[in-house]
Amino acid sequence: MLLISCPNCGSRDETEFHYGGQAHVAYPENPSALNDREWAEFLFYRDNTKGAFAERWLHSTGCRQWFNMLRDTVTYEIQAVYPMGSPRPDTPGPAPESGTASTAADSTTTGTAAPKISGTSISGTSTSSTSTTAPEGATK
Amino acid sequence: MAETAAPATTRQKDLSLRVSPAAQLRAAFETDSVRGLVELSEVPFLTMVGLRVNRNSDAGQRVASVTGGLPAGCGGVAGPGSTSVLWLGPEEFLVVAPTEAHESLGGDLIQALREALADGEGQVVDLSANRTTFELTGPRSRAVLEKGCSLDLHPRVLKAGTALSTEIGNIPVVLWKTGEDTFRIFPRASFADFLGRWLLDAMREYASPEVP
Numbered sequence: 001m002l003l004i005s006c007p008n009c010g011s012r013d014e015t016e017f018h019y020g021g022q023a024h025v026a027y028p029e030n031p032s033a034l035n036d037r038e039w040a041e042f043l044f045y046r047d048n049t050k051g052a053f054a055e056r057w058l059h060s061t062g063c064r065q066w067f068n069m070l071r072d073t074v075t076y077e078i079q080a081v082y083p084m085g086s087p088r089p090d091t092p093g094p095a096p097e098s099g100t101a102s103t104a105a106d107s108t109t110t111g112t113a114a115p116k117i118s119g120t121s122i123s124g125t126s127t128s129s130t131s132t133t134a135p136e137g138a139t140k
Numbered sequence: 141m142a143e144t145a146a147p148a149t150t151r152q153k154d155l156s157l158r159v160s161p162a163a164q165l166r167a168a169f170e171t172d173s174v175r176g177l178v179e180l181s182e183v184p185f186l187t188m189v190g191l192r193v194n195r196n197s198d199a200g201q202r203v204a205s206v207t208g209g210l211p212a213g214c215g216g217v218a219g220p221g222s223t224s225v226l227w228l229g230p231e232e233f234l235v236v237a238p239t240e241a242h243e244s245l246g247g248d249l250i251q252a253l254r255e256a257l258a259d260g261e262g263q264v265v266d267l268s269a270n271r272t273t274f275e276l277t278g279p280r281s282r283a284v285l286e287k288g289c290s291l292d293l294h295p296r297v298l299k300a301g302t303a304l305s306t307e308i309g310n311i312p313v314v315l316w317k318t319g320e321d322t323f324r325i326f327p328r329a330s331f332a333d334f335l336g337r338w339l340l341d342a343m344r345e346y347a348s349p350e351v352p
Contacts, residue, residue: 008213012306
């Protein structure tokens with residue numbers, strides 16, 4: 001059983017949550033321009049990552065809000081919980097400071113209660129997608 | 141088309157015809173409650189209103205002035221006296237008020253909330269029939285709940301005056317700790333029978349003498 005830290009409610013049992021699949025799957029900008037193959041890939045094709053995986057979760061029994069979570073698919077370690085709409089905290093980007101996630105409470109689903117935890121403690125120096133340093137509060 | 145249904149206002153309100161979701165368990169609640177240790181009863185027909193409003197918006201502040209405040213975060217309960225507002229989500233609240241507050245009995249709570257919201261962003265929905273209320277009271281009530289609830293119910297964590305959405309016996313409920321040894325449990329009406337029987341079963345061991 002996972003103990004998941006909901007940004008609004010704190011730590012709750014996994015049974016209170018529903019899994020929402022892979023996070024950061026952007027809706028195509030111009031869906032009508034896609035061919036069948038591309039449309040099928042948008043709808044059905046998902047990563048099958050071994051290691052850190054960004055996924056969506058819904059606290060369906062509690063506050064009924066969606067949030068994103070970075071979870072290791074091997075160890076089940078929850079590395080980060082961050083609001084919908086903010087970038088993945090551990091993404092190694094071109095700029096060194098790209099590893100810092102936005103802490104702005106601009107999420108449409110979490111309202112005013114932006115989580116205190118975001119991936120800010122992960123420095124941009126990690127080049128692999130599997131970061132070993134969990135952000136503060138990830139296992140709260 | 142001719143009017144086929146009589147206007148509802150002319151119908152006599154016969155309150156004795158109402159059946160609460162756990163009415164069939166009332167006798168069992170009476171006989172299986174363990175006096176002084178743990179007692180279970182149904183508090184039927186409370187007025188409940190679903191509120192969806194941003195508490196920082198103008199509409200939220202107007203609504204808060206009617207209810208006596210809106211809770212700020214998870215577990216919060218606001219409101220003085222008999223009308224309370226339970227936090228369900230960042231912009232979702234449940235108003236719990238006595239039966240007489242319902243507009244069918246002449247109360248004006250729901251109308252006042254609607255008028256306070258006006259054309260602001262949000263919802264005021266009468267949810268009185270959505271959930272029923274169980275009241276579990278007595279020094280063993282925490283032990284009964286702990287058989288099917290994963291929350292930490294110890295008094296140093298769960299203070300009186302806290303309401304949380306969770307699961308009890310795999311049934312989604314709102315659990316409201318109203319006093320040191322008193323819990324109000326709000327299951328949806330269709331789960332009331334199951335949860336009532338589940339709680340009676342969990343209470344049964346306290347009717348027997350304690351095994352040293």
